[in-house]
Amino acid sequence: MAEEPPLSEERSEVERLDKKYVFGTWSFQSEVDPTEVVGGEGVRFTDGSGDEFIDFSGQLMCSNLGHSADAVADAIAKQAQEGAYFAPGFATEARARLGEKLAEVTPGTLSKTFFSTSGTEAVEAAIKIARMYTGKQKIVSRYRSYHGATAGSISVTGDPRRLKAEPGIPGAIKAPDPYAYGSTLDPMESLEYIDEMLMLEGDTVAAILVEPIVGSNGILVPPEEYLPRLKEIAHDHGALLICDEVMAGFGRTGEWFGCDVFDVTPDIMTMAKGLSGAYAPLGATIVTPEIADHFEDELFCHGHTYAGHPVACAAGLAAVETYQEENLIDHASEVGDSLGDRLEELADAHPSVGDTRGVGLFRGIELTRDPDERVPFGEREDKISTGSTVVDDVAAAAADEGVYVANMINTLIIAPPLPITEPDIDEAVAALDTALEVSDAAMDR
Ligand code: PLP
Structure with missing residues (x-):
């Protein structure tokens, strides 16, 4: 068994046990460093330190009903x-x-x-x-x-x-x-x-x-x-x-x-x-x-x-x-249209947004380091872990702003729980607006 990596003192008991005893999915085990979550309510969830996040990706694009159905x-x-x-x-x-x-x-x-x-x-x-x-x-x-x-x-x-x-x-x-x-x-x-x-x-x-x-x-x-x-x-x-x-x-x-x-x-x-x-x-x-x-x-x-x-x-x-x-399919269609409009505004404001696309509450923001040539941010060295580190950094910056968003292969994936409201969307899009400054700064200039 590999030597146990040093554990940060800031880790909670749950995070330390998880790190030691659980095989992480799709990862180099040395890089697995999960954040404890303690619960969810509606379209939000809370981590072990009590910080709350809007779940803008519905976890793995699956929590369609939110966290309190x-x-x-x-x-x-x-x-x-x-x-x-x-x-x-x-x-x-x-x-x-x-x-x-x-x-x-x-x-x-x-x-x-x-x-x-x-x-x-x-x-x-x-x-x-x-x-x-x-x-x-x-x-x-x-x-x-x-x-x-x-x-x-x-x-x-x-x-x-x-x-x-x-x-x-x-x-x-x-x-x-x-x-x-x-x-x-x-x-x-x-x-x-x-x-x-x-x-x-x-x-x-x-x-x-x-x-x-x-x-x-x-x-x-x-x-x-x-x-x-x-x-x-x-x-x-x-x-x-x-x-x-x-x-x-x-x-x-x-x-x-x-x-x-x-x-x-x-x-x-x-x-x-x-x-x-x-x-x-x-x-x-x-x-x-x-x-x-x-x-x-x-x-x-x-x-x-x-x-x-x-x-x-x-x-x-x-x-x-x-x-x-709860008529959630029609609701998703309605709020999905305004989500699409809001993402287009982000594309206008951020040169590193190459494309936004999707339907309903199933949307993506594709990043680019060169919009004219549509060049993606660099791949990881191992080529198997999907995505660039820049898209990870944008997701981390969004988390700092209280929004959880998944990312893969240069694209932020937006798939919130269907009951999401327009004010929730406004709040999440404002966080993305701040987070996208990270990819703007990483562009070829
Ligand atoms: N098919 C599609 C389109 C998916 O997105 C996924 C998972 O993300 C799967 C199949 C596999 O599902 P699971 O992870 O539940 O095995």
Whole structure:
């Protein structure tokens, strides 16, 4: 075991224990230095020193309901008391009613759901279902994408997080992205490239898997015609369209799902994060009746002990009911429009803001050290940790101003809880206004 690094006297007991006994995610362990958090209320949370932050990224773009959704907390407690766990072979009311609810809120005929406990598991299930249904093995996904950390989902992930896991599963093929600001390929041209790819792969591709609006790789919103055409391309080549809605789903975009923004129903959709508002670990993979029917006669060779965990499903059901009862999807659309306007004002005021983009409460601020040439701030030396140090510094400066904002690959990712109000947005944008002075000062001049 490596020698224990010296501990700062300023660390709390929780921070010291955590540092010593917990493996940090996606990090050099020597750099892991977590801040203790003690609670949250609405769109804010509080750290161990009592400092309060506006949660402008909804933690990992998942706390869509904020930190005090009592109906969800009560549903969890009730289910845990009445029957915390029954094996997936039993039907529970929570799972059955959540299945029915997902058929109601997802588009088109999507109606039968496999439940799991995370986004990565939802994607693993989607890959297996697509392969079994089509009898084909290849999955086409895109470079600027994230689909999870387990063997299959990291293999179909395109960003540098996949590199340590390579070669990954066979048959994972990457295509270019609709990234108007930073790619030399026009988004619609990138589609024709995918069309050609599928033609050249012959009849061997099971599915095209995309985030309808790319999340952690920089909030990439394709043109209106992109997703409908992508579905057409997939079907022309006998492949399915899988939409990964793990981050874009459940009101984030001001619609129920990212694919609703483009009026497209995929063949398979994956969900997690906002599905339970992050009150419980819950993932889901929903399919059309045609795909579900296929498994009447082919063994669905997949499952987990915690598939359809009653407590997680109770949380999911209460979360979806809360989106509906509190009209949070429409609210996200309304306040999302003014958030977009406020971010454009930031872009006008700060030369280091290269681009702001997004829909609803799903927005990104991409930084640049040279706006004319659109040059990103430098990459990290290891090339695997995503993002530049400048974007980290901007996020740290925002935290000093009382706003927590996530960042990846030169982009600040803004995805607050849906109940956020205009005054909260004003407060958070004022903090970003101060924080962006850090990137302005780091530009090439
Ligand atoms: N898919 C997308 C689009 C994601 O953004 C994520 C996580 O950020 C995942 C899948 C993986 O989800 P999880 O971290 O719950 O495994």
